[in-house]
Amino acid sequence: xxxxxxxxxxxxxxxxxxxxxxxxxxxxxxxxxxxxxxxxxxxxxxxxxxxxxxxxxxxxxxxxxxxxxxxxxxxxxxxxxxxxxxxxxxxxxxxxxxxxxxxxxxxxxxxxxxxxxxxxxxxxxxxxxxxxxxxxxxxxxxxxxxxxxxxxxxxxxxxxxxxxxxxxxxxxxxxxxxxxxxxxxxxxxxxxxxxxxxxxxxxxxxxxxxxxxxxxxxxxxxxxxxxxxxxxxxxxxxxxxxxxxxxxxxxxxxxxxxxxxxxxxxxxxxxxxxxxxxxxxxxxx
Amino acid sequence: xxxxxxxxxxxxxxxxxxxxxxxxxxxxxxxxxxxxxxxxxxxxxxxxxxxxxxxxxxxxxxxxxxxxxxxxxxxxxxxxxxxxxxxxxxxxxxxxxxxxxxxxxxxxxxxxxxxxxxxxxxxxxxxxxxxxxxxxxxxxxxxxxxxxxxxxxxxxxxxxxxxxxxxxxxxxxxxxxxxxxxxxxxxxxxxxxxxxxxxxxxxxxxxxxxxxxxxxxxxxxxxxxxxxxxxxxxxxxxxxxxxxxxxxxxxxxxxxxxxxxxxxxxxxxx
Amino acid sequence: xxxxxxxxxxxxxxxxxxxxxxxxxxxxxxxxxxxxxxxxxxxxxxxxxxxxxxxxxxxxxxxxxxxxxxxxxxxxxxxxxxxxxxxxxxxxxxxxxxxxxxxxxxxxxxxxxxxxxxxxxxxxxxxxxxxxxxxxxxxxxxxxxxxxxxxxxxxxxxxxxxxxxxxxxxxxxxxxxxxxxxxxxxxxxxxxxxxxxxxxxxxxxxxxxxxxxxxxxxxxxxxxxxxxxxxxxxxxxxxxxxxxxxxxxxxxxxxxxxxxxxxxxxxxxxxxxxxxxxxxxxxxxxxx
Numbered sequence: 001x002x003x004x005x006x007x008x009x010x011x012x013x014x015x016x017x018x019x020x021x022x023x024x025x026x027x028x029x030x031x032x033x034x035x036x037x038x039x040x041x042x043x044x045x046x047x048x049x050x051x052x053x054x055x056x057x058x059x060x061x062x063x064x065x066x067x068x069x070x071x072x073x074x075x076x077x078x079x080x081x082x083x084x085x086x087x088x089x090x091x092x093x094x095x096x097x098x099x100x101x102x103x104x105x106x107x108x109x110x111x112x113x114x115x116x117x118x119x120x121x122x123x124x125x126x127x128x129x130x131x132x133x134x135x136x137x138x139x140x141x142x143x144x145x146x147x148x149x150x151x152x153x154x155x156x157x158x159x160x161x162x163x164x165x166x167x168x169x170x171x172x173x174x175x176x177x178x179x180x181x182x183x184x185x186x187x188x189x190x191x192x193x194x195x196x197x198x199x200x201x202x203x204x205x206x207x208x209x210x211x212x213x214x215x216x217x218x219x220x221x222x223x224x225x226x227x228x229x230x231x232x233x234x235x236x237x238x239x240x241x242x243x244x245x246x247x248x249x250x251x252x253x254x255x256x257x258x259x260x261x262x263x264x265x266x267x268x269x270x271x272x273x274x275x276x277x278x279x280x281x282x283x284x285x
Numbered sequence: 286x287x288x289x290x291x292x293x294x295x296x297x298x299x300x301x302x303x304x305x306x307x308x309x310x311x312x313x314x315x316x317x318x319x320x321x322x323x324x325x326x327x328x329x330x331x332x333x334x335x336x337x338x339x340x341x342x343x344x345x346x347x348x349x350x351x352x353x354x355x356x357x358x359x360x361x362x363x364x365x366x367x368x369x370x371x372x373x374x375x376x377x378x379x380x381x382x383x384x385x386x387x388x389x390x391x392x393x394x395x396x397x398x399x400x401x402x403x404x405x406x407x408x409x410x411x412x413x414x415x416x417x418x419x420x421x422x423x424x425x426x427x428x429x430x431x432x433x434x435x436x437x438x439x440x441x442x443x444x445x446x447x448x449x450x451x452x453x454x455x456x457x458x459x460x461x462x463x464x465x466x467x468x469x470x471x472x473x474x475x476x477x478x479x480x481x482x483x484x485x486x487x488x489x490x491x492x493x494x495x496x497x498x499x500x501x502x503x504x505x506x507x508x509x510x511x512x513x514x515x516x517x518x519x520x521x522x523x524x525x526x527x528x529x530x531x532x533x534x535x536x537x538x539x540x541x542x543x544x545x546x547x548x549x550x551x552x553x554x555x
Numbered sequence: 556x557x558x559x560x561x562x563x564x565x566x567x568x569x570x571x572x573x574x575x576x577x578x579x580x581x582x583x584x585x586x587x588x589x590x591x592x593x594x595x596x597x598x599x600x601x602x603x604x605x606x607x608x609x610x611x612x613x614x615x616x617x618x619x620x621x622x623x624x625x626x627x628x629x630x631x632x633x634x635x636x637x638x639x640x641x642x643x644x645x646x647x648x649x650x651x652x653x654x655x656x657x658x659x660x661x662x663x664x665x666x667x668x669x670x671x672x673x674x675x676x677x678x679x680x681x682x683x684x685x686x687x688x689x690x691x692x693x694x695x696x697x698x699x700x701x702x703x704x705x706x707x708x709x710x711x712x713x714x715x716x717x718x719x720x721x722x723x724x725x726x727x728x729x730x731x732x733x734x735x736x737x738x739x740x741x742x743x744x745x746x747x748x749x750x751x752x753x754x755x756x757x758x759x760x761x762x763x764x765x766x767x768x769x770x771x772x773x774x775x776x777x778x779x780x781x782x783x784x785x786x787x788x789x790x791x792x793x794x795x796x797x798x799x800x801x802x803x804x805x806x807x808x809x810x811x812x813x814x815x816x817x818x819x820x821x822x823x824x825x826x827x828x829x830x831x832x833x834x835x836x837x838x839x840x841x842x843x
Contacts, residue, residue: 011742018654021646022663025716028709029666032673032681054330055548056323086572094569105573107830108580114766114826115583116797117675117773118804119819123586130359136314136344147579152714154576155763156721159756163725180561197721201714204672211675211772211801218344219322230342235674239773240345242680243459245323246484246550256677263672267665319805347805349812426696431781432611433806449610454696455792456781458802462683469688470697 033260040253048254053221056245057237062255064223066262068138068231069207071224072217073266075142076206080149081199087150088157088191088198089183093169113151120148121215129216136230141217145209149202156201160194161187189278196274200267207263210235234259311529316344317351317364320460320478321518324382324549325364328537331545339529348435352376355521361530363521367435377526378519381537382551385479385515386436387502389464391471392491396420399495405444407474410452415472428466428475429453435516436460440476443514467492479512480504480550507552518551587820594620594813603817609783609799613809620814622821624785628700628793630825631786632775633768635704636711640768641761643708644715645750648757651716652723653745664720671713679777682706687778694790698780701789706774711764718763722756723749762833769826772797796822 051061087105095102124144134140164187172182188195210233218230221237232240238255241248315325322345329341344360351363355376369378388404390396396419399407406412407425416422429451430437441448457463460477467473468490479502482494494502498513506512520534536542538554546553597615603622612618647667651660682702691697726749734744750757780792781802794802796818804815 007740007743011740014742014746015654018646018650021643022650022655025643025647025712026663026666029670031685032678032709035681035685036677056327083572083575086569087576090569090573094566095573101573103834105577107827107834108577110762110766110830110833111823111826112580112583113763114769114822114829115580116770116800116819116822118797118801119583119587119770119822122590122804123583126586126590127582136342150576150579151763151766155718155759159718159721159725159759162756163727165727178559178562180565183565193724194721197717200668201671201717204668204713207672208674214345218342219326220342220344221326230344235676238674239676240319240323242676243461244319246461246481247488252680253677256674260669260673263669264665267668271665349804349806349808352808424695431802433803433811435806449608453782454780455698456783456794456802458776458781462777465680465683466687466698469684470691470695472695 036253036256036260040250040255040257043250043254044257048251049258052223053237056248057221057241057251058245058248062234062237062251062258065221065232065234065237065255066258068217068224069234069259069262071138071227071231072141072145072213072233073203073206075139075227076145076149077199077203079143080146080153080202081195083146084150084153084198084202085157085195088154088161089187091154092158092161093179093183093187109151109154112147117148117209117211118215120144121212124212125215134228136216136218136220137228138217138224138231139227141213141231141233142227144212144216145206148209148212149205152205153198153202156198157191157194160191160197163194164190192274192278196270200270203266203270204263207233207259208235209233210239214239234262311339313339313341313362313529313533314344314354314360315341315362315364315520316346316354316360317521318348318366318518319345320366320384321364321381324518324546324551325520325537327545327549328381328542329533331542332533332536336532341529341533351521355523358523361522362526362534365519365521366516367438367519368517369519369521373521376521376523378517378521379526379534379538380517380519380554381534382518382546382549383507383515383554384518384551385502385504385507385512386439386476387479387482387494387514388474388476388497389467389482389492389494390474391467392486392493393471394420394493397495401444401498404474405446408444408446408452409450421472423472426454426470426473427452428455428457428463428470428473430463430476431456431458434458436476436478439514439516464490464492478550479507479515480552484550504547504550504552515552517554584820584823587816587823591813591816591820594810594817597810598814598817603814603821611803611807611811611814613807613811615810618811620817622796622818624783625794625796625799625818626821626825627785628779629769629795629797629822631700632703632707632779632793632795633765635700635789636707636768637761637765639704639708640712640715640764644712644760644764645719645757647712647716648719648723649745649750651720653741653749664717667713667716667720670709671717675710675771675773676777678706678710679774682774682778690790694788696780696792698778698792699790700779700786700793703775703779703793703795704789706778707768707771710771710774711768714764714767715760718760719753719757722753722760725756726752758833758836762830765829766826769822769829770797772801776801 048061050063054060128134128140128143213233213236220230221232224231238252241252326343348365351365354360355363460481463475463477464485467475500512507515543553606619606621608619610619687697734748776798781794782792783794786793800815
């Protein structure tokens with residue numbers, strides 16, 4: 001046991017390290033955001049948010065692109081959330097009965113997390129667009145993104161489920177409550193923070209993804225009429241304007257700013273939704 | 286769980302009320318080069334404005350995708366940012382624009398011109414320092430394009446270099462990446478599309494274009510054929526195009542879209 | 556529906572979800588195998604390791620297909636990223652959980668969630684325009700292994716931080732209370748009690764983040780330099796397998812295209828090895 005003086009020194013070092021990490025990361029974020037804002041803020045306006053793009057995106061706005069993005073993310077989460085939640089539940093509660101299956105599932109999810117986004121794009125194209133006949137469409141993009149977001153989502157939800165002490169499960173079992181009821185009434189509400197974190201990470205990943213969407217939801221910048229239409233996502237638009245369209249940089253950064261703003265809104269809504277759910281089910285966080 | 290049921294209802298409603306693009310009487314799918322895509326997108330928009338009911342979907346994925354999709358029938362038209370190769374004789378190409386290729390230096394670089402031999406020597410590593418061509422004492426950062434790109438192949442062909450002999454310091458993909466890399470490196474040299482370089486230079490990016498064989502690198506000199514290094518931008522089809530495909534290709538080659546071609550920093554063909 | 560029926564229905568349903576999630580990987584591997592078939596036959600595995608260089612051509616005989624320098628590039632870039640992001644991310648999570656006042660912690664958490672959603676091309680552009688010239692001032696040419704690792708670290712840090720944060724939140728309150736009752740200082744509580752308890756979740760977060768680092772394509776493409784070589788120093792340019800696929804896929808045909816899919820398989824193999832090693836470590840730590 002180190003003597004008190006040394007212990008206090010170590011303690012102070014630990015506090016310093018934590019604050020330093022915060023300062024470095026917060027500083028980098030501010031730097032990045034300031035850079036994007038400086039380059040793109042001038043192009044932001046109400047017309048930019050609502051009009052269609054003109055002159056290959058150098059003029060006009062990103063209205064249809066925002067709509068396409070929201071639809072793609074909605075499809076992705078609508079598929080990934082229930083699937084991920086169910087899978088996380090199985091891994092956390094039922095995999096104990098078949099540990100090897102649990103390990104295989106976990107390993108395959110971890111490996112999935114390491115696949116390059118361009119491979120997801122080409123795979124999504126081959127499976128959803130060609131083999132399943134969905135073509136370049138918002139649905140194809142959403143399904144591909146769901147595959148990409150799954151590992152993150154499942155991991156985050158599992159964390160949340162692990163937070164529930166085993167005594168709860170044992171007590172409920174002792175009371176003769178069915179496993180499903182335990183899951184619904186006890187585990188799910190307690191796993192809510194993990195689920196929210198997972199959704200937020202998943203949505204973030206979905207919004208940030210470019211290469212996978214180029215090959216699945218596509219390049220068309222028209223306002224989509226249905227989920228089967230091709231629709232350009234904001235990240236694809238940013239990429240195109242920055243890399244393929246000479247003189248498109250300003251609008252690229254403006255679109256990136258809108259994307260960050262969108263993510264802020266979605267994150268805030270998700271957190272709010274989580275708090276409302278928790279309050280409703282009477283569980284104190 | 287009422288919330289879940291509400292959500293599912295919303296999803297079902299969304300799917301039910303949306304109908305696929307059967308609304309459009311005629312649909313065309315165009316895939317291929319991401320260099321050509323912005324131009325073809327704008328041409329498509331102009332065409333759709335003149336012919337309501339027509340829908341032209343433009344997708345990217347690269348020139349090789351354009352060729353593959355046109356062959357396999359996955360796309361009606363392929364976009365290719367180069368001339369067709371001998372083993373692609375089963376496809377028909379229609380050139381809609383030309384794109385010149387210029388060697389660019391940083392604006393702060395005192396060197397004003399380089400001969401063909403000097404450029405070749407720089408790229409093969411025979412000349413490594415700017416002082417050997419009349420510039421500062423600084424090692425040259427050679428910026429080179431990735432294999433397979435038509436810009437690279439034309440560059441190699443013109444300077445009579447073999448791919449393996451090039452000694453690059455940095456390899457880049459798109460023109461914009463090359464321009465941005467060069468803009469941050471006063472000791473760099475790169476070769477990119479003339480149009481992109483012109484637009485960026487005008488916008489204030491610190492780059493300058495070098496004349497090649499004494500010819501000034503402008504879209505004008507590419508247009509009248511004096512500039513020696515340029516590539517065609519093609520729309521390819523399997524067999525002679527008919528119907529909407531033919532109408533669109535004819536429109537893309539007409540004078541009506543010349544301003545669109547110029548806006549995208551390419552050179553219209555007559 | 557009686558509770559026991561619900562139970563009996565729930566189990567296979569949940570198991571199906573797990574099967575579907577697992578199947579995605581199998582489908583992707585099958586897809587990669589199908590597309591790389593021509594190259595595996597025409598070029599052969601040995602050439603991917605022993606050819607003199609990477610100068611691919613559409614016909615196998617005409618080109619060289621050595622993937623090894625790019626494998627090294629991918630591994631080194633990801634390793635550098637994890638070495639930077641893991642400690643930093645953990646510190647950020649600990650900061651949010653134990654050191655920061657509540658409002659600052661929630662703001663910072665929101666910032667981390669936000670960073671996770673910034674498109675990779677924005678990170679790449681910032682890296683190219685801001686970071687690379689700074690590195691160039693230290694050692695030309697600028698685009699380098701260091702730039703790649705730094706940008707990757709910035710991109711994966713939110714993942715590490717958010718998942719580590721969730722893991723720390725999962726530590727039972729009683730443990731912290733017990734530590735306080737024993738008179739342990741905050742530093743001791745955090746680093747000797749809470750973090751070791753959460754290490755499974757933290758390690759999982761680091762693993763996922765490492766996977767993301769290996770799989771990142773666009774941002775790395777812009778800052779790594781893309782020269783196919785095994786680097787001598789962190790200031791040398793490298794090419795990762797992902798950047799290679801993104802660079803060349805648009806123009807590749809024939810055996811070249813199939814060779815790119817082989818590099819996708821190589822990536823999958825590398826990641827599998829890492830995951831297997833990590834699982835082995837986890838199991839031995841559990842028994843320790």
